[in-house]
Amino acid sequence: MDILSDKNLYRPFAYIDGNWVAADSGEQIDVDNPATGEVIAQVPRLGRVETERAIEAAHAAFADWRARTALERADILMKWYELMLEHKADLGRLMTLEQGKPIKEAEGEIVYAASFMRWFAEEARRTYGDTIPGAKRDQRILVTKQPVGVVGAITPWNFPSSMITRKAAAALAAGCTFVVKPAEQTPLSATALAALAEQAGVPRGVFNVLPGDAREIGETLTHSNLVRKITFTGSTPVGRKLMSQAAEHIQKVSLELGGNAPFLVFDDADLDAAVAGAMAAKFRNAGQTCVCTNRFLVQSGVVNAFCEKLAAAMNSDLMVGDGMQEGVNIGPLINEDAVEKVSDHIEDALSKGAELMIGGRRHQQLGGRFFQPTLINGARPDMKVAREETFGPLAAVFSFESEEEGVRMANDTEFGLASYFYTRDLGRTWRVAEALEYGIVGINEGLISNAAAPFGGMKESGLGREGSKYGLEEFMETKYLCMNIN
Ligand code: ADP
Numbered sequence: 001m002d003i004l005s006d007k008n009l010y011r012p013f014a015y016i017d018g019n020w021v022a023a024d025s026g027e028q029i030d031v032d033n034p035a036t037g038e039v040i041a042q043v044p045r046l047g048r049v050e051t052e053r054a055i056e057a058a059h060a061a062f063a064d065w066r067a068r069t070a071l072e073r074a075d076i077l078m079k080w081y082e083l084m085l086e087h088k089a090d091l092g093r094l095m096t097l098e099q100g101k102p103i104k105e106a107e108g109e110i111v112y113a114a115s116f117m118r119w120f121a122e123e124a125r126r127t128y129g130d131t132i133p134g135a136k137r138d139q140r141i142l143v144t145k146q147p148v149g150v151v152g153a154i155t156p157w158n159f160p161s162s163m164i165t166r167k168a169a170a171a172l173a174a175g176c177t178f179v180v181k182p183a184e185q186t187p188l189s190a191t192a193l194a195a196l197a198e199q200a201g202v203p204r205g206v207f208n209v210l211p212g213d214a215r216e217i218g219e220t221l222t223h224s225n226l227v228r229k230i231t232f233t234g235s236t237p238v239g240r241k242l243m244s245q246a247a248e249h250i251q252k253v254s255l256e257l258g259g260n261a262p263f264l265v266f267d268d269a270d271l272d273a274a275v276a277g278a279m280a281a282k283f284r285n286a287g288q289t290c291v292c293t294n295r296f297l298v299q300s301g302v303v304n305a306f307c308e309k310l311a312a313a314m315n316s317d318l319m320v321g322d323g324m325q326e327g328v329n330i331g332p333l334i335n336e337d338a339v340e341k342v343s344d345h346i347e348d349a350l351s352k353g354a355e356l357m358i359g360g361r362r363h364q365q366l367g368g369r370f371f372q373p374t375l376i377n378g379a380r381p382d383m384k385v386a387r388e389e390t391f392g393p394l395a396a397v398f399s400f401e402s403e404e405e406g407v408r409m410a411n412d413t414e415f416g417l418a419s420y421f422y423t424r425d426l427g428r429t430w431r432v433a434e435a436l437e438y439g440i441v442g443i444n445e446g447l448i449s450n451a452a453a454p455f456g457g458m459k460e461s462g463l464g465r466e467g468s469k470y471g472l473e474e475f476m477e478t479k480y481l482c483m484n485i486n
Helices: 048-067 070-086 088-099 103-126 162-174 187-200 214-223 236-246 271-287 300-317 336-351 403-411 426-435 468-473
Strands: 014-016 019-021 028-032 039-044 130-132 139-147 150-154 177-181 207-209 227-233 252-256 261-265 293-299 355-358 374-377 394-400 418-422 440-443 476-484
Touching: 014 048, 014 187, 028 187, 039 088, 039 187, 048 139, 048 150, 048 177, 048 207, 048 214, 070 088, 070 103, 070 162, 070 187, 088 103, 088 187, 103 162, 103 468, 139 162, 150 162, 150 214, 162 177, 162 187, 162 227, 162 468, 177 214, 187 207, 214 227, 214 236, 227 236, 236 252, 261 271, 261 403, 271 293, 271 300, 271 394, 271 418, 293 300, 293 403, 300 355, 300 374, 300 394, 336 374, 336 394, 394 403, 403 426, 426 440
Parallel strands: 150 177, 150 227, 177 207, 227 252, 261 293, 261 418, 293 394, 374 394, 418 440
Antiparallel strands: 014 019, 014 207, 028 039, 130 139, 139 476, 355 374
């Protein structure tokens, strides 16, 4: 890891109770660079026993952490925030190496990830309760908020840093302690966060990182009656499984799952603004985000004009390559399965009559996991791209006639995370915003994530919200005190 200016951020270990440890078995997981396929590190493959140890440590640390004042916890989170920004360049490089996203985007994610530390440091002091007029003359009613306890988190590879801080900052601010299993592809970003937590003064046992066997760690977290909350970001099938496992001890559950985001463009839209929004909402992280547009739904009068403008923007603005290289804004896909899924969606669409406008296959010069940004027109609801999340740089354009038909197509999915629409008509803005069955609606806006806003989905896209004041609630119990004053 010669490319890091602070070598202390490279920690190919697990972090339990303030100690850097290996797996009891000595087993390891290879971490590779998606741009080259080269193995860049090995981290411990932890299992049940180490997870139980981490849960015990988090449970032991809970008593002191919850007893601290909100300001004491906030000060530590602010220190952690500052350290993340100070080490932005190194954290970004580590992320690009193990995840593949372009270095500018990786640094952008570090700033975004750190913003949750700051946001929840500020919110920590505002976990207000309530007083409620008594139901009887001699009774008084108070409502207080308390941390839920030990939190078990499981996070994905597409946002290796921010999916951890969005959960951890809220949990720690509320007074909870935290055990996280990062994705096997991106453990180094997680352990680098732990190294900074240590420097920031997060006490031992409060924040633990367990790279390892996903199924075994998930089962151990959900079978423990010391873990009071499970928070997960990842695919819907794994979320469904964790939710059913969490039923054993009625653990609280938050789930941020898959999406199938529609992006509607109405006849009256500002097409240049819609294309700029489309580029932002489609190609970030090479299309590998759960809020990335999966379906462009464009009203028939402007569909060809929209496709031409989008094709022009894709040709002039997108540069595929190793994320470490200056100017690159589309990195490799995470693995070979991802390349195959995108290819399969394209082949399926073309075989059913869609028209290929740009791209269509693995990158010709670069090969490997690099994929050409692809545009298809004439997509239809019977194609895979209409039903499944592609998670890659494929822009599929469908057309619709009426507002009603556009909204019906947008809602015709079991998912309900992010949606977008472009119009300049005020009445339509309200109607469509209300009708979309999505937790997030971007209106004439393609970038919707920030720490101040509640992120989360409806239907099979999840439960609960992250970020914002609502994100803090997810880690607190509401307690009702009924007092007799005689
Ligand atoms: P993706 O397809 O994006 O990798 P997953 O849902 O498979 O989505 O992965 C998200 C996270 O869930 C990762 O940390 C992964 O290791 C973890 N995971 C995968 N399978 C399980 C499981 N059976 N139990 C618990 N966690 C799991």
